[in-house]
Amino acid sequence: MNNKEFPANSIRICFDDIKAVEGSISGVSMETSVDFRGKRDLIVKIDQAFDTIGQPQPHQVIRSFQKQDKNYKSYIGDPERYHTSDDIRQKKGEALTVDMIMTSRHHTEWQGFIVDEKGEELARFESSLDFFDWLVTIAGRRP
């Protein structure tokens, strides 16, 4: 997102290895960047990141086999910004860099859009399955 302010509900996803789904996620309202390894790990860590940021909130409590697995935070209208947009802009993945803007979390899923480094919208997603389908498509379009 060139020359644009990163909203609090955005996350930069830096892929160092597309096949292995390895890299890191960071955001202006994420205190530290978080590494991921594998699809399952990426999904869980993105969901946890937005739980911590406090917006958008999930509309349903996600079920668990364990008791009291998650501590849900209240909605935070103006989340703390730990980093500037320039800090986030400088983060790049070795294989692919995209920004994810999460607009809502209805139906225990994700809704939002994927933006490239220039700020161009690449795709809109209605679920995590949709999101991964688009990531595969976007990764395939790379030169």
Added chain:
Amino acid sequence: MEKELLSDALADNKNKFIIQIISRENNTWQGTVEWIEKRKRMPFRSALELICLLESALDGQMAG
């Protein structure tokens, strides 16, 4: 380390699940997941919830 723990858990014949997809509304999956070893069955409303359920089972196994 995490990979070793995971492969050990799988070698022990633990962490096997039966997933039944009942519908595919809202661009995602709905169904049930049964954790065979613990004889627990939980409904899930999305692929995201399914992954979180599997994660909660595997996390519990790794924690001991």
